[in-house]
Amino acid sequence: MDLVRDVLDKKLIDREDCQMGRVSGLLMHVGENSQPRITHVLIGGDTLWMRVHPAFARLSSKLRRAWGPKRNEAVKIPWSRVVTVGKDVKLDVEAKETGALDWEIWVARNIIERIPGGGSEEEE
Amino acid sequence: MKKILQLTLGIITSVGGFLEIGSVTTSVQAGAQFGYKLLWPIFFGTICLIFLIEMSGRLAAVSRHTIVDAMRERFGFPFFFVVLVGIAIVAFMVLVAELGGIGFALQILTGIGFPWWALPVSFIVWLLMWKGSFSLIENGASLLGLITISFVVAAIKLHPDWSGVASGLLPTMPQSDKARYGFLTVSILGATISPYLMYFYSSGAIEEKWDRSYIVMNRIIAGFGMFFGGFLAMAVLIAAALVFQPKGIQVDTFPQAALVMVTALPKWGFYLFALSMLFACFGAALEFSLAIAYFFAQGFGWNWSEDLEPSKDSRFAFVYTVIILLAAIPLMLGVDPVKVTMISMALTSATLPLAIVPFLFLMNDPIYLGKYRNGWLSNSIVSIVIVISFVLALISIPLQLIGG
């Protein structure tokens, strides 16, 4: 598997076929006497912006401290939860429980639902 | 039966996305100053767009991914971010111009200046996106956009010299005003080969849940639809050539352009022009707002669909809400939409390589397209467009300064 080509930036789909963002980065464990191995898939956070330039990561961090859900770190999904890697990466998790949709929920509750006709993100 | 219905509606969708303030403004200016000599960039641009749109639809139908999805996945976030910044800035300017086009149409109908229409028009565009579905926006705007056929009627009624029209389909240099000719050529190509239409079309294919069974239908829609839109733009140029050029009228302002059909259609020509611009720019404003929001949502992996309630794709809804609100501001301050149009078309030409070069790679990627990858003809066309896009990128800004 080519991690950059096959995993990085791919869409993440949860067990109920909901979109939960894209792979921003990968966490690897590099042991002294063992092969490097992927431990986690990262979603959001500074990881994504660090890939453009550290200044963007600092700006992103400042904005997140001032506004939005108070999550300063990327969402980490254990690699063991990856079911398949194809055009998308399928995970054996529920999106809402991972924190991957924190921003979506925050924007829905604090902005969208306050506008008439915005609906409710909790309705089925 | 459903596919046949989509054929009709898909074709008229192209009208709404193809004939808008940019195309009309440049076509009228081109016809007024150079007669039929600038038919060839419309014709050439249309051929290129047919291929690009067909490819956009094919990518979506086969891979179930949009162009933006595939671009982020194949080229990574840093590259996507650069394209996002470039595309977002220019698309925003085009949105300002389209909202301004609606305002201008209302201004000439009512006498109330376009800055006063900025907020109400932006609100209505936003409301349609907030409460409407993709089908409503696509089909409603397209059906109303059929009024633009009046340009074809006007052009035919003016009895053009068809041999002159035919010779206009081949490039010929004018004897004077070469810089202006060059500028209009670049602007027409920028207005015609619009990457935003590609992004919107591939997103629309996903919204409409196209699959591999739509591959043939996609070719028909792309071919006939884009050709029809190009045909309308050529009709505008022909009408302008016959009405304005003999009188030596250079069309620099929107009120002047509004006279293009009064000779051929004395009773209704003025009102048909106003309504054509109103509905065509309305459709274009909806499509550009969606195209920008799609770009952000697909690139960052957010939920997105015009068929979802806003709270279910909150970040997507937030983006189009913010950009429509921001787009009203320059208009309220009296910024001339025609000037914004001309600048945005030159910038579209300048940023075209960012959109087209990655597209060539994507259309040859077996992971996304399998056996439906580009053949030699499609690859040749895209390669030609890439060469042209680099030439346009180099010369568009200098020409804007000198000839614009």
Added chain:
Amino acid sequence: MAAKLLAVVLLVSALACKPPSASEQMDSIISWIGTAGMVGEAWLRHTTPDKYTAHTLELAHNSLIDINSGLFKSLPAGIDSAALDSALTRSSAHIGLMQTLVEQKASPDFRTMLDSLYSDEKVVKQFADSVEAKDK
């Protein structure tokens, strides 16, 4: 490399800042007189609204005044500038009066003014041809 780029930018900017020639300004004048004539005819046929017609005539009137103010600085030698100035002032005045007559909905007087504008247009076109010939 940076120096070369700067030189190109300065050259392009210099070309862009070049003021329009007398011939180009005369073309603009012909264009606006033509526009006024065209919108006038359309109004007399009752095919354009009053507000739009008045606004377009106002645009034409103001544009003529703007162009006029800069034209005589670049006029080539051998052109009777006094006669040209007189023709342009008449055209501009006729268009201004046409705008007022639209607002008053005075069609017969408007027709008279429009015919006067056509006479002005012929004179201005002759000057435009002379300017173009001398500019080359």
